[in-house]
Amino acid sequence: MQNDYDVVVIGGGPAGLAAAIRARELGLRVLLLENRETLGGIPLQCIHPGFGLHYFKEDLTGTEFIYRFIYKFLDMEIEHYTGAHVVSIEPFSDLEKRLRVVTSKGVLDITTTTVIYTTGARERHLFEIGITGHRPAGVYTAGEAQTMMDIDGIMPGKEIVIVGSGDVGLIMARRFALEGAHVKAVIEIMSYPGGLTRNVVQCLQDFGIPLYLSHAVTRIEGTTKVEKVILTKVDENLRPVPGTEKEIECDTVVIAAGLVPYLKVLERAGVIIDPATKGPVVNEHLETSIPGIFVAGNALVINDLVDYVVEQGELAAESAYLYIQNKGIPTKKWRKLVKGRNIRLIVPHYLSGDNDVIIYARVQKPEENVKLHFPEINKEIKLPFVKPAEMIRIKLRKEDITKAKDKITMEVVLNE
Amino acid sequence: MERKKVVVIGAGVVGASIVRVLSQYNELDVYLLEKNVDAGMGVSKANTAIIHPGHEDDPKKCPLRAKLCVRGNRLWHQWVKELGIPAKFPGELMIAIEEDDLKVAEHYLELAQKNGVPGVRLVDNEELRKLEPNVNPNVAGALWAPTAGVMDSPMAAPALVENAVANGVRFFPETEVQGIKIENGEVKGVKTNKGFIEADIIINAAGLYSDKISKMAGIDYFTVHPRKGEYYVFDDDATPKVTRILHQTPTPVTKGVYVITEMHDGLMIGPTAEDLPEDAKEDTSTTKEGLDFVWEWAQKLVKELPPKNKVIRTFAGLRPEPPDGRWIIEAYDDPWGFINAAGIRSPGFTSAPAIAYYIVEELIQKKLDIKLTKKSHWNPYRRAYWFKDLPPEKQNELIKQDPAYGNVVCMCREITEGEIVNVITRMKSMGVKIITLDGIKMRTGAMAGTCQGSYCRIRIARIIARETGIPLWEVSFRGKGTEYGIGDVKVLLRGNGGDKNAE
Structure with a gap:
């Protein structure tokens, strides 16, 4: 008996749309499931530019970028449900995954040969970053505030403190300022900004918004509505320095403390998670530890650029195609990609040497005048600087990969 | 048959339980007043969610607590099913960490006998580890109380009120009592921000504010101060979890930090017991010190706690602490018709159903000598499903x-x-x-x-x-002053409000 689909794509954001389009181009029988009422995911609410510079060689807003995919997807008449929630994925066998899906048309039981999991990330919230104090109205995650302002057209508050200087926090600081709010501070626990330099300049400096580096919000005050935050300096171990407490009065706290892959259903299905990326462990086909389940986009690793997310979606679709052609990913000798000096995370985790592979990595700390060094294969790539905020994306050639026996270490070394 | 108007002040779990019981009688018109926008938004919302067995109170020191907790436990067993409130009864282990603590455990075994708590017994380390595989294997033993339960406590007061309203009780949220009218030594009604409401009987179940309400009736011999408890809640996929309810034998330092798996499958640890000044009745803030204390003590009970990055929430709740810990549940001759259910500290949640029956049976029917007959058509059920x-x-x-x-x-x-x-x-x-x-x-x-x-x-x-x-x-979190937003996205640019950073 044939499965209902060759591939079910879970998630209709950029990774999922790109994966579904590519899978259909390859002739696969595709179903896409999206939890929200509309296709498109998070870029829908990103009305700022900076999207598509790599993929389309154009500077688009998130909304413009994602609509190109939505229109293409709809033109191809790919089967899909919006408002669909995947309750469970049962990996019955390498050739059959069973999905239970709740939709407004009923509860569906679906079989498929492969799954591409592209559910994106969730935001870290107040309680995950050790803030104590009251729990009043007026605390939002950055994404929630962005949805409020740019999907629903409502204003969260007037006097804003932003916790976290990643790109999301920086962009929201500017967004609030543009709507007439007083952004009183962006607070960053690290000694360097979490986002791209261009965003620090364009979103904070151009608007006169103060950035507090090496500071942490330790407490929120206000029994009904936010009244103020308490911040302290932190030492090099990120511990609060006593006696450095400072208050900032505000009515709104926006938590922009980073993203975590949202994998509840996939974790229940039993995939192995990398504690560094908090996404699944994958091979160069973006296949997880469960054969035939692939993952792409922010569900795999938190990306800086939607262009990378789309690239991963397309690769996952090509991998699903390979899987279906061969009834599984052919057995290979895998080489493990290992984190060396100043590497915080790296994907994919296993390389075969059969293909050129794009590596995505982040460093632990900023350094200048460095090189990426792969000792086992004698490869070096010079870089003017590395920063945790900027994902490293490099291609390893298969000829290089095959030079290694069983592992390839990637490390950052200083240029002597 | 003369009808009586009963006004209950406070829709926490105590007031809500009282109106559920009052709604069973023909002769009563019951009004439930609540200053918040909804039932259960005060003390009842944030607590340890445990249905206690009833062996922690000494009947000599706190007779009502000792008696009503045991009965409350049994009543909840029935009520959670009737009201569709998620609950479970995994039993409780009072852990004796050191050998010496076993003596303390034995004391509570005696109390269990005195209070009539069934099934309580001492278990040694070997049996303890079978009862709770995740217990710290180095502890001496435990007192096992199989009747202990856990419930989805924030849901309790709303569910009780919903059912009571279906049985004829009238619920008035956003109604704050400002005074009590007394004539000729009898209560006549309550003055509220929404107007005057007549009453023949007034029951004060105002939680942290029950001293203030009592004072309005001229009974001012006690104050209620807030005692704060702080907690951590872990994600539902965070392990290890516990099957049973764990806490340690009380010490002079702490009454005990609990480790439970709550009804949404997350491990929960807490509380602290911090006495706050009398006027800090809204201070549900967490503190680093309090949370660190909880972590430290919870760690002693289990093999290990889940990693801290699996914490999804920290919170604090307040318990209304009466003088000497003694509940004030009384009807008075002067003013006649005024009944206190005040300072209902732990185990108040567990005891609430029994407190309600005690008030109706012992105080209203016996002390005030009001004859009541049960309705033939009273509906105990609230249909609920997930x-x-x-x-x-x-x-x-x-x-x-x-x-x-x-x-x-x-x-x-x-x-x-x-x-x-x-x-x-x-x-x-x-x-x-x-x-x-x-x-x-x-x-x-x-x-x-x-x-x-x-x-x-x-x-x-x-x-x-x-x-x-x-x-x-x-749309608001909990009513006025807690709105989700301040207006449409152009509200600041359009109005004169809002500073501009660019200026």
Whole structure:
């Protein structure tokens, strides 16, 4: 008996749309499931530019970028449900995954040969970053505030403190300022900004918004509505320095403390998670530890650029195609990609040497005048600087990969 | 038959239990007044959620606590089923960490005998490890109390009130009592921000503010001060968990930090017991010191705690602490008709149903000598279900009737739009005027999972706005002053409000 689909794509954001389009181009029988009422995911609410510079060689807003995919997807008449929630994925066998899906048309039981999991990330919230104090109205995650302002057209508050200087926090600081709010501070626990330099300049400096580096919000005050935050300096171990407490009065706290892959259903299905990326462990086909389940986009690793997310979606679709052609990913000798000096995370985790592979990595700390060094294969790539905020994306050639026996270490070394 | 008007002040779990029992009688017109926008938004919302067995109170020191806790435990066993409140009865282990602590445990074994708590016995280390595989293997032993339970406590007061209203009780939220009218030594009614309400009997179940209400009736010999308890809650997938309820034998330093697995499958640890000044009745803030204390003590009970990065929430609740810890549950000759259910500290949640019966049977019927007869048509049941727990055939039936049941809004807890709309309808019919995000959270558990609402809160706010016909920004967390937004996105640019950073 044939499965209902060759591939079910879970998630209709950029990774999922790109994966579904590519899978259909390859002739696969595709179903896409999206939890929200509309296709498109998070870029829908990103009305700022900076999207598509790599993929389309154009500077688009998130909304413009994602609509190109939505229109293409709809033109191809790919089967899909919006408002669909995947309750469970049962990996019955390498050739059959069973999905239970709740939709407004009923509860569906679906079989498929492969799954591409592209559910994106969730935001870290107040309680995950050790803030104590009251729990009043007026605390939002950055994404929630962005949805409020740019999907629903409502204003969260007037006097804003932003916790976290990643790109999301920086962009929201500017967004609030543009709507007439007083952004009183962006607070960053690290000694360097979490986002791209261009965003620090364009979103904070151009608007006169103060950035507090090496500071942490330790407490929120206000029994009904936010009244103020308490911040302290932190030492090099990120511990609060006593006696450095400072208050900032505000009515709104926006938590922009980073993203975590949202994998509840996939974790229940039993995939192995990398504690560094908090996404699944994958091979160069973006296949997880469960054969035939692939993952792409922010569900795999938190990306800086939607262009990378789309690239991963397309690769996952090509991998699903390979899987279906061969009834599984052919057995290979895998080489493990290992984190060396100043590497915080790296994907994919296993390389075969059969293909050129794009590596995505982040460093632990900023350094200048460095090189990426792969000792086992004698490869070096010079870089003017590395920063945790900027994902490293490099291609390893298969000829290089095959030079290694069983592992390839990637490390950052200083240029002597 | 002369009818009596009963006004109950405070829709926490005590007041709500009282009106549930009062609603069983023919002769009473019952009014439940609550200063907040909804039932259960005060003390009853944040606590350890345990249905205690009743062996921790000495009948010589606190006779009411000792007696009513045991009965309350048995009543909850019945009420949670009648009211559709998620609950379980995994039993409780009072852990003796050191050999010496076993003597303390033995003391509580005696109290269990005195109080009539069934099934309590000492277990040695070997049996303890079988009863609770995740217990710290180095502890001496434990006192095992199999009748202990855990319930979804934030849901209790709303569920009780909903059922009571279905049985004829009238619920008045946003109604703050400002004075009590007394004539000729008898209560006549209450003055509120919404006007005067006549009453023959007034029952004070105002929690932290029960001293203030009592004072209005001229009974001012006690004060109630807040005692804070802080907690951690872990994600539902964080391990290790515990099967039983764990706490340690009380010491001079702490009455005991509990380790439980709450009804949404997350490990929960706490509380502290910090005495606050009498006027700090809204201080539910957490502190680093308090949370560190909880962590330190909880660690002694289990092999290990889940990693701290699996914490999804920290919170604090307040207990209304009366002088010497003695509940004030009394009817008075002067003013006649005034009844206190004041300073109901732990084990108040467990005892609430028994407190309600005690007030009706011992105080209203015996002391005040009011003859009551039971209604023939009283309905103990509140129908409740969770979509995710239904078999697929039932789910499909519901979706066919209303496609909104096929729209999962809160992904972490798998709560559907259909359930949210259903809850809003129930809230309206029980008399809630302002449908709040917290009201939905208490009743469904939505917005309280892994993402703490960062994904679904706006989706639920949209549903509230749609169902109640208000702009999205006016949807609130818990009523006035806690609105979701301040206006449309151009409100600051249009008005003169709002500073501009660029200037």
